[in-house]
Amino acid sequence: MTDYFKMFVGSNTNRLLSPESIRTIEGWVRVPNMGSPSNTAESQRIRNLDELDVIVDTDAHIRETIDDLLPYIDDQYEGAKWIVERTEHPERDIYSLTHSLPPSLHAERGGWSADTNTVDKKLNELDEFNIDYGIVDPGLNLVLPTVNNERIAVALTKAYNNWLLDNFLDEGNHRLKANLLVSHHRPEMMAEEIDRMAGEKDIVGVAFPSTGVIPPAGHDRYDPIYQAAEDNGLPVFFHGASTNTSHVFPLQRMYNQTYTEDHVIIHPFSQMWNLSSLIFQGAPERFPDLDFVFQESGVGWIPYLMWRMDDHYLEMNYELPLLEKMPSEYIHDQIYFTTQPLGHTEDNPRHLAMAIEMAGPNNIMYSSDLPHSDFDPPSELFNRIRGHFDRETVENIMGETARELLDL
Amino acid sequence: MPSKHKVATTDELTDGSRVITEINGQEIAVFQIDGEYHAIANYCVHQAGPLCEGKLTGETYVEDNGWDWNYDDDEKHITCPWHGWLFDVTNGENIHNSKYKVPTYNVEIENESIFVVR
Numbered sequence: 001m002t003d004y005f006k007m008f009v010g011s012n013t014n015r016l017l018s019p020e021s022i023r024t025i026e027g028w029v030r031v032p033n034m035g036s037p038s039n040t041a042e043s044q045r046i047r048n049l050d051e052l053d054v055i056v057d058t059d060a061h062i063r064e065t066i067d068d069l070l071p072y073i074d075d076q077y078e079g080a081k082w083i084v085e086r087t088e089h090p091e092r093d094i095y096s097l098t099h100s101l102p103p104s105l106h107a108e109r110g111g112w113s114a115d116t117n118t119v120d121k122k123l124n125e126l127d128e129f130n131i132d133y134g135i136v137d138p139g140l141n142l143v144l145p146t147v148n149n150e151r152i153a154v155a156l157t158k159a160y161n162n163w164l165l166d167n168f169l170d171e172g173n174h175r176l177k178a179n180l181l182v183s184h185h186r187p188e189m190m191a192e193e194i195d196r197m198a199g200e201k202d203i204v205g206v207a208f209p210s211t212g213v214i215p216p217a218g219h220d221r222y223d224p225i226y227q228a229a230e231d232n233g234l235p236v237f238f239h240g241a242s243t244n245t246s247h248v249f250p251l252q253r254m255y256n257q258t259y260t261e262d263h264v265i266i267h268p269f270s271q272m273w274n275l276s277s278l279i280f281q282g283a284p285e286r287f288p289d290l291d292f293v294f295q296e297s298g299v300g301w302i303p304y305l306m307w308r309m310d311d312h313y314l315e316m317n318y319e320l321p322l323l324e325k326m327p328s329e330y331i332h333d334q335i336y337f338t339t340q341p342l343g344h345t346e347d348n349p350r351h352l353a354m355a356i357e358m359a360g361p362n363n364i365m366y367s368s369d370l371p372h373s374d375f376d377p378p379s380e381l382f383n384r385i386r387g388h389f390d391r392e393t394v395e396n397i398m399g400e401t402a403r404e405l406l407d408l
Numbered sequence: 409m410p411s412k413h414k415v416a417t418t419d420e421l422t423d424g425s426r427v428i429t430e431i432n433g434q435e436i437a438v439f440q441i442d443g444e445y446h447a448i449a450n451y452c453v454h455q456a457g458p459l460c461e462g463k464l465t466g467e468t469y470v471e472d473n474g475w476d477w478n479y480d481d482d483e484k485h486i487t488c489p490w491h492g493w494l495f496d497v498t499n500g501e502n503i504h505n506s507k508y509k510v511p512t513y514n515v516e517i518e519n520e521s522i523f524v525v526r
Contacts, residue, residue, distance in 0.1 A: 164409075314454070314504055314505070
């Protein structure tokens with residue numbers, strides 16, 4: 001018994017394990033792609049937000065209204081425009097914007113009113129929290145997947161993009177960057193829209209509102225969108241919305257009796273569905289040069305889903321021939337996540353940092369979600385991670401990763 | 409110092425069959441696949457399951473057209489009966505991730521007898 005030794009594994013019998021197997025197991029538990037965690041020397045830490053060279057908000061909402069968009073609907077869609085402008089409650093009867101209970105009692109900094117849909121007001125929001133760049137995402141048009149008329153959906157998508165160009169990007173401030181909008185309704189037409197918009201200054205990505213997208217994001221009907229995004233070098237951003245629950249999880253909408261129940265569940269639910277669909281239907285394999293960004297579900301769910309996907313991949317060989325590597329490897333290589341909402345993590349501040357470490361800190365980017373009332377100021381994230389990671393990792397999470405990914 | 413251990417005769421081990429034995433306290437399986445002999449530990453590095461008591465299988469794959477699924481019937485992958493992890497018996501590597509590896513051993517044939525070197 002000198003060449004090998006016994007190893008007891010759980011309640012298993014005393015199966016003998018040779019030294020080469022031990023080496024394999026050591027390799028097996030090593031977590032790839034980690035930043036430098038808590039053993040970082042004190043001198044390598046960053047202490048103050050002011051020391052950061054750049055803070056990027058990778059989910060900076062604006063609050064477009066139907067009245068904003070109507071003048072920007074192309075003549076080609078005159079009939080659609082005629083209907084929309086005569087609709088008494090377009091948020092309800094063109095879009096199906098519904099909540100379980102109204103969230104308007106929540107906080108004064110409401111999410112849906114239109115009082116900050118100008119460049120100056122959006123810049124004021126960034127300034128209030130010392131944010132350098134905002135990656136602009138839609139507000140009302142997060143609900144785009146619920147528009148059940150394809151012509152109107154396409155007309156509104158293009159109108160948003162026209163309005164965005166005219167009101168936010170042509171103002172020459174260059175601190176506001178934006179994702180051009182696509183809908184899931186007509187992927188070939190959205191590919192043309194990506195080609196039309198991609199060359200505009202300060203367009204840095206493709207916003208794909210993703211709760212209510214049926215079939216989910218990995219289905220190859222969306223390949224024209226992904227192909228156009230890849231060809232134009234733009235990441236695809238998936239943003240959920242609990243407003244769309246009725247279209248994708250009708251049973252949950254029926255029985256979630258409060259806004260809270262709906263909001264807590266639907267954001268991670270829909271992102272988990274879209275991410276697992278994307279991975280297991282092989283989208284990153286089909287588009288190896290395309291990056292994907294998942295927004296507004298926080299970070300706690302990432303290691304959970306990653307572990308679960310890897311486990312299934314190793315056990316379900318026969319039904320996953322589309323994949324050439326572990327799901328977690330696709331995630332580390334091509335999938336990014338924005339941080340808001342962090343959740344209430346201050347009882348033990350290190351827990352959030354540990355979740356980011358498990359998820360892979362190189363793929364995590366700060367987001368605020370301003371002006372919505374569950375926004376996270378930069379300090380909320382910074383204070384949780386600055387004692388855990390080295391300076392470079394913190395800088396990456398707060399802005400440098402976004403700067404590189406989006407070529408800011 | 410490695411030594412040779414007889415595990416079977418060549419006529420006992422037909423194509424696609426196996427023998428599982430114990431050598432110096434280590435359970436080892438020898439497979440015959442397409443006339444070649446391969447020795448591998450009867451131990452899954454996932455959860456210590458009896459790897460070599462499972463089925464030999466081929467592999468599903470996608471045709472170049474990106475749509476059709478096909479089955480490669482070169483059945484050289486041992487499937488752990490506990491959770492279905494798959495290892496190539498010719499090199500001990502998990503077919504999805506080579507960082508998961510089961511020990512393999514040299515096999516020698518002498519006078520129609522099969523020996524494992526360990």
